[in-house]
Amino acid sequence: MPINQILVFTPQLNSRIQYTFDHLLHQVLGFELQYTYKIEEFVAYDGPKFSYGKNPLGGELFVEEFGLLNEHGFEDIDINVSDWGGLPCFFRVSEQSEVEFDFFSATFYLISRYEEYQPYVKDDDEGFPIEESLAFKNGFLHLPLVDLYAHKFFKILKNKFEVLKLPKKLSKTNIIFAVESAFAYQEKSFFRQVGGAFYDLYHLNVNKLWERIQVNFKFKKDPYNVFEELRKLKNKSEYKFIFLFQLSDFSVKNRNINHNKRTYQHLIKSVGDHFTTGMLIGYDALKQAAILIEEKKRWEGIAKVDLKVTGNKKYSLNFPDAYINLGKMGVKSDYSLGYPKHIGFRASTSTAFKFYDLDLEQATPLTIHPCVFNSEILQHQELEQVKHQLYMLRKSSKKVRGEFNLLMENSDYTSASIKKLLKGILKNEEK
Structure with a gap:
């Protein structure tokens, strides 16, 4: 029985699910994944496994879906951040789920940069303002939150399937x-050199002007x-x-x-x-x-x-x-x-x-x-x-x-x- 392989039951396998599961379970944790929509195949499998969907099959390790991974395109989503054992979480689901929120949907929202597809007023640098970021607004910008989700879920799997071992991986x-x-000076055009020299003189940057002269006459290596x-x-x-x-x-x-x-x-x-x-x-x-x-x-x-x-x-x-x-x-x-x-x-x-x-x-x-x-x-x-x-x-x-x-x-x-x-x-x- 392979100890580095996980079987996932999902009624509908699409690109969002494959993308998200691959990142969390393969890229972050290092496991190989197999998918099935056949209940008989899932039940017969003796190795590490879990199901992902709207309802459990019955008695298995079950993670309830919030729904984002079965949608298309993007729209404005009202997000409420709460706590999951010390980690910020969102997309809460029902109590029948082994995990109280859909961390797969949360992961997709974060790594697809879903929020950056939404309308926003650009910052002074013509980019996405950090103030609009869910991570910044909720104080978890300093956390590799997705990776922490993956490792916490691994502990849940490990409690259920002791044979499961975390593959080796180095940071x-x-x-x-x-x-x-x-x-800084070398290879600049004549006009840029003259302009730079006048700028140094105007601002009384005598040391910089002297350095410019030394570099151009090859008495000193260019500082850059x-x-x-x-x-x-x-x-x-x-x-x-x-x-x-x-x-x-x-x-x-x-x-x-x-x-x-x-x-x-x-x-x-x-x-x-x-x-x-x-x-x-x-x-x-x-x-x-x-x-x-x-x-x-x-x-x-x-x-x-x-x-x-x-x-x-x-x-x-x-x-x-x-x-x-x-x-x-x-x-x-x-x-x-x-x-x-x-x-x-x-x-x-x-x-x-x-x-x-x-x-x-x-x-x-x-x-x-x-x-x-x-x-x-x-x-x-x-x-x-x-x-x-x-x-x-x-x-x-x-x-x-x-x-x-x-x-x-x-x-x-x-x-x-x-x-x-x-x-x-x-x-x-x-x-």
Whole structure:
């Protein structure tokens, strides 16, 4: 009898049910799943099993459905959050259910980003305002709530089926570096150099002006060129560094170096020899598919491999259109989901999940890796406060064997305080 397989009885198997159950029971917990709508097959099965529907079959472990997983599209839902043994819960069901609320429907609501399909007034960054988030309004933004649901349900299954064992799975720490500006001064055009110098003079930034001169005359290394230093740091640990390079046309929003510069292209290739690399999506590319396609062609022309990894750090996500466009182009992984000015789990999970298209009612091949931290936060919160929050969140992620993804910039590593923060996190990770 397999000890890592669970049989699920459900009268109606659809894309929402498969998507949600796969995330909770397979991606988070690691179990293999089988489904059946045949009562005889379910009753005859001796291994771990439960039923999901409107009514129990009789005596089995039964989870009552709220109904969201059998609906189509999206609509405004009135949600009341209550407590389930210390965990926030919603979509309460009757007492005949083994669990007092439909945590499967709650999971789907959270990881599909159902609330972001609803009408809302955009924030100052043209994105989904955190104040509209169910997690923020109810004080569980800091919790990988979906993962905690899964592990609590595992204990219920374990009490019923002692043979069931939790498959081995390790938590991961990923540091994602958004390379919008590979260099502070190097490779900038003559007009940008002159403009920058006059700006430094006007604001009496004498030290910065002197540094600019030293770099341009090759007396000093460009301060943003920290890639070799990061390579040495990475080699001392087991975590993963990912570098995302921007290839947008220069504009008010996109201040990167010209993608045709040989030095920049060589940097992308050399970093790719040691790290996972991908593309940092430009402001306009998030909103226009044609521009996104052009940037993808540029990246593949330089890297000489298909683009599989993307991310966005500074701009609003443009959900769900950006994800739809990335999926159509064959991108496999994206590191954009998070709040630029707040620490926490935007989708209430620390486990990577597939993007679910609510318009088409189907899961897509695009995997979303939630980011709990964006270095933009340090412009709004004190370093010590951020450090404490990160330690607590990483502890929560490790408890549920999830991912701990930090979204930073190469330019951040020029700050002594941020460098200390990063090294402190990584040192603690190794213990």
